[in-house]
Amino acid sequence: QSALTQPRSVSGSPGQSVSISCTGTSSDVGGYNYVSWYQHHPGKAPKLMFYDVNRRPSGVPDRFSVSKSGNTASLTISGLQAEDEADYYCCSYADSYTWVFGGGTKLTVL
Amino acid sequence: QVQLVESGGGVVQPGRSLRLSCAASGFTFSSYHMHWVRQTPGKGLEWVAVISYDGSNKYYGGSVNGRCTISRDNSKNTLYLQMNSLRTEDTAVYYCGREGQSSGYYMRAFDIWGQGTMVTVSS
Numbered sequence: 593q594s595a596l597t598q599p600r601s602v603s604g605s606p607g608q609s610v611s612i613s614c615t616g617t618s619s620d621v622g623g624y625n626y627v628s629w630y631q632h633h634p635g636k637a638p639k640l641m642f643y644d645v646n647r648r649p650s651g652v653p654d655r656f657s658v659s660k661s662g663n664t665a666s667l668t669i670s671g672l673q674a675e676d677e678a679d680y681y682c683c684s685y686a687d688s689y690t691w692v693f694g695g696g697t698k699l700t701v702l
Numbered sequence: 703q704v705q706l707v708e709s710g711g712g713v714v715q716p717g718r719s720l721r722l723s724c725a726a727s728g729f730t731f732s733s734y735h736m737h738w739v740r741q742t743p744g745k746g747l748e749w750v751a752v753i754s755y756d757g758s759n760k761y762y763g764g765s766v767n768g769r770c771t772i773s774r775d776n777s778k779n780t781l782y783l784q785m786n787s788l789r790t791e792d793t794a795v796y797y798c799g800r801e802g803q804s805s806g807y808y809m810r811a812f813d814i815w816g817q818g819t820m821v822t823v824s825s
Contacts, residue, residue, distance in 0.1 A: 593764055595746065628811035630747075636817070638747070643802065643811035681747050685810040689752065689761040691737075696746035 596621065596682055596694035603700040604672045612697045614665040614682030620692050622663035626685035629658060629667050632696075633678045641680075642667070669699070677701040704728035704814055706798050711819030718788055724781040724798030724816055732756070732776035735801040735808060738783045740794035741818070748794075751783065752801070766792075788823045795820050 597615040604610040614621065614629075621627055627645045630638040640649055642658045645665065655670045665684075669676055682694040710722040724736070738750040751762045751772040760772050771784040781798050795818040802813030 595748075624810075626810035628809075630812075632747075637797070637815035638799075638812070639815075640802070640811055640813045643804070643809045643813075647804070649813065679746075683747070683749070683811070689759075690763060691749040691752070691810075693739075693747040693749060 593620075593686060593690060593692045596684060596692055598680075598682060598694035598697045600695070601698045601700065603702055604669075605702045606672050606674065608672050609668060609670045610672060610699065611666050611668045612680055612682075612699070614667070614684075614694050616663050616665075616684055616692070618663060620684040620686040621660065621665055621682075623687070624685050625660075627658075627660055627665045628683045629665075630681045630683065631676075631678045632681060638681070672701050674701050706800065706814055706816035708796060708798055708816045708819035711796065711821045713822045713824060714788055715825050716788060716790060716823055719784070719786045720788060720821060722783040722785070722796055722798075722819060722821070724783075726779045726781065726800075729800070729814075731774075731779040734803065736772075736774060736781045737799045737801060737812060738772060738781075739797045739799055739812070739815075740792075741797070742791070742794040750796070753781070785821070788821075790823050793821060793823045 628643040629641040632638040753772045773782045797818045799812035800814040802809040
């Protein structure tokens with residue numbers, strides 16, 4: 593199972609918007625509505641940001657939004673804040689009761 | 703509060719074995735599917751294994767299949783990962799994660815994570 597493809601890094605200034613793409617295949621992202629996104633500050637436990645493509649757990653700011661089209665999912669962060677600086681991972685349920693993560697994207701808030 | 707705490711990591715020589723544990727608290731452990739996920743140094747997250755709520759079903763990622771065994775003891779609220787024939791490429795932080803539930807179904811996503819335990823495979 594190959595990792596989902598994410599950009600290695602993105603950056604933006606406070607208040608700006610950034611998007612992170614996550615590209616898979618028809619066996620994972622494109623085949624299921626089970627894409628999730630995680631925010632990971634180094635040294636801490638990852639935090640679930642979205643599941644089932646676009647369901648937001650309580651406590652996740654609505655500055656964060658997601659979408660999916662075909663084999664590609666995307667996470668958009670609007671109104672960037674300093675505390676948004678972290679690593680972001682997408683993940684998809686895949687065939688045969690397996691899961692696959694993206695390689696992770698480092699978000700830098702300039 | 704809802705919490706997962708991993709333990710059992712350390713430095714081990716290639717070819718040896720190690721058992722990781724994950725102690726759960728603050729929720730009904732026996733109702734949830736549980737996972738192991740790892741993060742290799744400088745790289746991203748990699749899904750390792752899942753075990754169903756009752757332990758009857760287990761599935762593994764390709765890189766550990768055949769070398770690792772996931773298990774659980776619901777009477778002790780504890781998840782395990784037995785790792786055998788360890789390789790240098792198994793060096794990683796190992797996280798346990800709970801597969802969340804929403805409206806009575808399993809989310810296929812990990813809503814609670816532990817802080818991780820470091821495994822270093824080196825001679």
